[in-house]
Amino acid sequence: MIDTHCHLLPGLDDGPKTTEDALGLARALLADGIDRVLCTPHYASQFPTRHDDAEERLRELRPELEALGLEASLAAEVSPGHAVSAPLEELRRRAIAGRYVLVEVLRDTPPSFFPSVFARLEEIELLPLFGHPERCRAVQRSARIADRILRDGGVLQVVAPSLIGRFGGDAAAAGWRLVDTGRAGLLASDSHGTRRRSPHLGDAARMVAERLGDAAAAELTEHAPSRLLAGERL
């Protein structure tokens, strides 16, 4: 599997603190069946990660990741506030293969936020990939928000902890609704470490396979992620 949302790099955000911790998470990803990971450190007021720092962390860690058999690349998880206010050049640097920007969706993100992100990213010819929209109350209440995002060319990334119930019943129900109706384009781990929010992508993928078949699970965790990293439209 390819994990397209992971806080693997050490000492940048609320992910692993040390290199040792990061390598522990890398081993957990491999044990979970992940052999390729997109590192997405927070880019937010609380964690104003400099992209240069993230690149350097990945450069330092890469030989050890490769020795373990884990291929890694870099983007970021851009907070809602930064998505609409950070310099466009900063957003462009954090884009995935020059096409999508991973934008974090929060519980209280309002419906009006989504079109404003499209408008902002359009200025630099990028599209939003929304991370864990199922945790947002507005998305939980109305399927129309998700439909509008898809119509405008955005992608919805559901995360494993939601599907296994870690974020409560409402997020689980909304996450499964997005998966069951084919609105979810990607399934990712959003893992932060081995203690707190460990991978669980394998568990969630097995649940998807049981409900919708192996092909559906492979699409969400292998094929679509592979196209994303290749810079293709999803």
Ligand SMILES: [Fe+2]
């Ligand atoms: Fe995240």
